[in-house]
Amino acid sequence: MTDLDLLALRRRARRLLAPWDRPGSPGATLGLVRDGALVLQESAGEASLELGVPIGPGTSFRIASVSKQFTCAAILLLAREGRLSLEDDVRDRVPALAALGTRVSIDQMMRNASGLRDMLELMRLSGTDLSHPATPAQILAMAGRQRGLNFAPGTRFLYSNTGFMLLGRIVEQAAGAPLDAVLEQRIFAPLGMTRTRHTPLLRDVVPRLATGYLPDGAGFVRAQHGFPLGGEGGLVSCVEDLAIWDRNLATGLVGGDWLHAALTERAPFENGRLNIYARGLEVTEYRGLRTENHGGLWPGYRTCFLRAPGAGVTAIVIANHGGIDVHTLGHRLLDAALEGRPGLHPLPALPPxxxxxxxxxxxxxxxxxxxxxxxxxxxxxxxxxxxxxxxxxxxxxxxxxxxxxxxxxxxxxxxxxxxxxxxxxxxxxxxxxxAGEGGAPPEGLAGTWRCEELDATWTVAPADDGLAVQVRGPVSASGPWQVLPVEGDCFRVLTPATLFQGWVDAKALRDAAGRLAGFAVTGSRVRGMRFTRAG
CATH class of the missing domain: 2.40.128 (Lipocalin)
Structure with a gap:
């Protein structure tokens, strides 16, 4: 890459960051690795709006689910030493889980093919959003109450933070040491990733950590989160350290060549179709190139780690602005770096x-x-x-x-x-x-309903011109959540959350006589949660 090529690339990066390059706005940092060198890092926006501190090369961020590949790397290192097997049943390692009627293997959890319901959504459905304090024991208890799965293990893909939380606990059990110590001793210290650490709690002091913000009308508010973070997303890191990790995936300084191969090995579902999710990394194609990537999302933080190893290029984007689409930014940065490459597929155009x-x-x-x-x-x-x-x-x-x-x-x-x-x-x-137009929620929906797997009660009662839900769960309460009709027995419940205004879909369950006996609730990562009338 010539000096002029690099100058042009820097200018492209500055244009990508331009919307946040102003006082009073959080922002993002972009990094580009080419052939083993961090050739570009550009930043815009402020790491602290209160103090007016700009984002710079030394700023750290919560990288959320980009942590998952490191949890998988720890599992793979321990498996290679014979301390565990990837085919071990999770219940043999975490006895707190209830019998599920089928085996769920460590490998299936690494591949998001376990069918385990997502703990963050389970907590939300029981009235506890990310902004409310919760303990590791309470989160494990929620996972442990589950008696069913979203699907049979190995048959489907559905993202599950539960699986990776459990993987973090399995690392600790197999290594006989806390997760932070295992990651530091086995990965971060040997690689010189001195600004990466497992930081599960908001109260922990982290040098140069950017504050996370969410858009609020014309301004911003501090993002709130009270959940402890484990193997699913507990790392704080920066562009430089993720560039070092990217280099390790190419050189195998830690783990050897087999580690990268194991992290990116795709496996078939039972129907023979390949899962795009390998082990903590998604493996797919973009513009004719193989890519290995993962995103991270936590209140006020977003991350994109995007590798195109065949081209020797990796794009890294980390933001402390919850409204930035880092997935798109990462791909636009990759586009800029690949421009003019022979054989690169053009970007297809949308239909008119x-x-x-x-x-x-x-x-x-x-x-x-x-x-x-x-x-x-x-x-x-x-x-x-x-x-x-x-x-x-x-x-x-x-x-x-x-x-x-x-x-x-x-x-x-x-x-x-x-x-x-x-x-x-x-x-x-x-x-x-x-869907049909208008209508009303199912008749008889008002009342008190119970879901044992959530240990939660939903009380549906008239509110304004319709119905609303008050939720009481094992950790906290929430509501009112508005009930909106969709069509016939189908309805929607709005679920306000820290990250977005969500909803869950629900459908009435009827007995042999056609009477309302309950309803089943489906969210993005939780399917078929059954509520029956209390009392």
């Missing part, structure tokens, strides 16, 4: 806006009551929304529209009638139809 109009509206999967909202933005970008999490759709090389969102298999074609087919994990295809 009028041809996308049939996508707009609310779509319903009648069997479970799952809903999908799609709207077409003014610039012609289709925006999808599931459970309150909006994401853009981008044109794919296969002619379909794909989610522009990290680690989220989702592809659809523009419908020609009232049926919308969406392909997700393991090649599964879900058939949606247009």
């Amino acid at each position: 806006k009028p041809s996308l109009d049939p996508l707009a509206g609310r779509w319903l999967e009648p069997e479970t009551g799952a809903t999908l909202e799609i709207e077409i933005a003014a610039d012609g970008t289709p925006m999808a929304n599931q459970h309150g999490q909006p994401f853009a759709l981008a044109a794919g090389e296969d002619g379909r529209l794909h989610a522009r969102r990290g680690i989220y298999p989702f592809a659809l074609t523009v419908p020609e009638g009232d049926a919308l087919l969406v392909e997700t994990d393991a090649g599964s295809v879900t058939r949606y139809r247009r």
Whole structure:
């Protein structure tokens, strides 16, 4: 790379950061690794709005789920030493879990193919959001109460923080030492990653740690989080240290060549389709190149770690602004670094806006009551929304529209009638139809309902012009949560949260006589939670 190439790349990076390059705004830092060298690091925005401290090369951030590959690396190192087997049943290692009626292996948890329900969503459904204090024991107890799975292990992919929290505990059990000590001694210290550490609690003092912020109208508020973090997302790090880790994946200083191969080895589901999620890294293709990547999301922090090893290029983006789309920034930085590379596939263009109009509206999967909202933005970008999490759709090389969102298999074609087919994990295809207009929640929904797996009670009562839910769980209470009709027995419950205004989909369960006997609730990472009438 010539000096002029680097100058042009820096200017491209500055343009990407321009929206946050102003006083009074949190921002982001970008890093680009090329052929083993950190050739670029540019930053914009402030690490502390209160103190007016700018983000710079020495700023650290919570990298959230980018931590997962390090937890997997620790598991793999211990397995190579014979301290555990990747085929061990999780219950043999964590007896606090209830019998699930089937084996869940360590390897399935590393691949997000375990079927374990996500603990963060379980806590939210029981009335405890990320901003509320919780203890490791309370989170483990929530996971331990589960008697069912989202699906049979090894058959599907669904992101589960529960699996990685348990993996962190298994590291500690097998190594006979705390997770932070294992990661420091086995990975960080040997590599010189001196500004990376496992930091589970908000109260811990971390030098030069950026404060996380969330947009609030025209300004910002400090992001609140009270949950302890384990193997699922407890690391604090920076661009320089993640560049060092990227170099280790290429050189094998820690772990040898086999470690990178093991972290990025894809495995088939039971139907033979390959899982895009390897072990703490998603392995897929972008513009004809193999990529290995992972994102991180925590209140006020977002991270994108994006490798294109065949091109010798890695893009790293970390933000302390909860509204920045680091996934898109990382790919735009990668585009800039790959510009002019022979054989690079062009970015497919979106169809013209009028041809996308049939996508707009609310779509319903009648069997479970799952809903999908799609709207077409003014610039012609289709925006999808599931459970309150909006994401853009981008044109794919296969002619379909794909989610522009990290680690989220989702592809659809523009419908020609009232049926919308969406392909997700393991090649599964879900058939949606247009939802009806108006209606009312199922008759008889008012009352008190109990979910034993959540140890929570939902009380549904009239509120304003409709119904609302008051939630009482084992840790805290929440509400009112508004109930909105969708169609027939299908309804939606709004679930306010620190990260976004979410919702869960629900469908009435009826007895043989057709009477309302309960309802099943489905969220983004929790499926089919059953509530029955209390008393």
